[in-house]
Amino acid sequence: MVADTASTPRVRKITLRIRRQDAPGKPARWESFNIEVPPGSNVIACLQAIARHPKTSNGQTTAPVVFDSGCLEEVCGACTMQVNGKVRQSCSCLVDSVAPNDGDTITLEPMSKFPVVRDLLVDRQRLFHNLKRVKAWVPIDGTYDIGPGPKEDPAHQAVRYKLSECMSCGCCLEACPQFNVEENEEHWDRAFVGAHAISQARLFNEHATGKVLKGARLDVLMGQGGVNDCGNAQNCVKVCPKEIPLTESIAAIGRAVTVHAVKRYFMGAK
Ligand code: SF4
Ligand code: SF4
Ligand code: FES
Known part of the structure; x- marks a missing residue:
C-alpha cells in the first residue's frame, strides 16, 4: 500500500533563533534551539516546546524563553513580537507559513520600540x-x-x-x-x-x-x-x-x- 504523503501530517525539524535579554538594560544575546514541530503549530507552540526542554542547539541547558500571551486567538494583543523581521502576533503565526521546510529557521525578536522586560516580553x-x-x-x-x-x-x-x-x-x-x-x-x-x-x-x-x-x-x-x-x-x-x-x-x-x-x-x- 502506498502512503498518501500529501495528506499525512509531517513533523519537521526547524531551528528557532531567539534574541534574549535577561533583564531591562542588560546586553542582548542570541540562542538557537532545534525543535520538532507538527503541522499546524504556531510560534507560541514552539516556545512552549522549548520551555519543556530548554536546551540550546549546542547542548547547553538554559532558562525557558520569556514571552507574553493570553487569548491565543489574536484578540488580546499580548503576544506581539518580530518574526523573521516582521512584527506580528505569534499566536496566529503558523510555522507552516514562516518555516515550511525541514531545516528552516525562524528568527524571533522582541519589539524594538518598547523597553524589553525579559527576552520577548516588552513593556507596552x-x-x-x-x-x-x-x-x-x-x-x-x-x-x-x-x-x-x-x-x-x-x-x-x-x-x-x-x-x-x-x-x-x-x-x-x-x-x-x-x-x-x-x-x-x-x-x-x-x-x-x-x-x-x-x-x-x-x-x-x-x-x-x-x-x-x-x-x-x-x-x-x-x-x-x-x-x-x-x-x-x-x-x-x-x-x-x-x-x-x-x-x-x-x-x-x-x-x-x-x-x-x-x-x-x-x-x-x-
Ligand atoms: S496594529 Fe495598532 S491599530 Fe492595529 S490592532 Fe494593533 S494596536 Fe490596534
Ligand atoms: S507615520 Fe506612522 S502613523 Fe503615520 S501613516 Fe506612517 S506608519 Fe502610520
Ligand atoms: S495571545 Fe492574544 S493576541 Fe496572541
Missing part, C-alpha cells in the same frame, strides 16, 4: 498611556440616574465596529517611523501618539455619547505629538493584524483637527 505601558492622552473611552461615570444615552446610528456603528477591533497589540507603533523609543516618561506626552490612539479617538468621537469629549480629544491631537506628526508613511496600516483602516482614521482626524482649529480661532470652540 506607553501604548496604553497614549490611549489615556486621547481620552479613549465613553464617559459614563455618574450618568446612571439620568437614564439611557442617545441612540446609536447604524451607519456610524458600522464604521466604529471595525475600529473597535483594535487590540492594543503595538504592531502599528513598531512599524511607524514617527514612533520612536522614548524611555523618559516625562517626554511621553510630547512624542507622537501613534496610529492606534488616533484611530481610537475617531472611534470615540463617532460614538453618540463618547463625542462629548470630542473637543478635548482634538485639542490633544492638534498639539505636539498629535496627528500632524504623522509622516503618512502608511506602514501602520500594512502591519495591523486586525486590518483596521488606520490611514482612513488618520485622514479623518486630520480633517477634524483642521475644522476644530479654525473654530477655536474664530469662536474659542470647546
Whole structure:
C-alpha cells in the first residue's frame, strides 16, 4: 500500500533563533534551539516546546524563553513580537507559513520600540498611556440616574465596529517611523501618539455619547505629538493584524483637527 504523503501530517525539524535579554538594560544575546514541530503549530507552540526542554542547539541547558500571551486567538494583543523581521502576533503565526521546510529557521525578536522586560516580553505601558492622552473611552461615570444615552446610528456603528477591533497589540507603533523609543516618561506626552490612539479617538468621537469629549480629544491631537506628526508613511496600516483602516482614521482626524482649529480661532470652540 502506498502512503498518501500529501495528506499525512509531517513533523519537521526547524531551528528557532531567539534574541534574549535577561533583564531591562542588560546586553542582548542570541540562542538557537532545534525543535520538532507538527503541522499546524504556531510560534507560541514552539516556545512552549522549548520551555519543556530548554536546551540550546549546542547542548547547553538554559532558562525557558520569556514571552507574553493570553487569548491565543489574536484578540488580546499580548503576544506581539518580530518574526523573521516582521512584527506580528505569534499566536496566529503558523510555522507552516514562516518555516515550511525541514531545516528552516525562524528568527524571533522582541519589539524594538518598547523597553524589553525579559527576552520577548516588552513593556507596552506607553501604548496604553497614549490611549489615556486621547481620552479613549465613553464617559459614563455618574450618568446612571439620568437614564439611557442617545441612540446609536447604524451607519456610524458600522464604521466604529471595525475600529473597535483594535487590540492594543503595538504592531502599528513598531512599524511607524514617527514612533520612536522614548524611555523618559516625562517626554511621553510630547512624542507622537501613534496610529492606534488616533484611530481610537475617531472611534470615540463617532460614538453618540463618547463625542462629548470630542473637543478635548482634538485639542490633544492638534498639539505636539498629535496627528500632524504623522509622516503618512502608511506602514501602520500594512502591519495591523486586525486590518483596521488606520490611514482612513488618520485622514479623518486630520480633517477634524483642521475644522476644530479654525473654530477655536474664530469662536474659542470647546
Ligand atoms: S501613516 Fe503615520 S502613523 Fe502610520 S506608519 Fe506612517 S507615520 Fe506612522
Ligand atoms: S491599530 Fe492595529 S496594529 Fe495598532 S494596536 Fe490596534 S490592532 Fe494593533
Ligand atoms: S495571545 Fe492574544 S493576541 Fe496572541
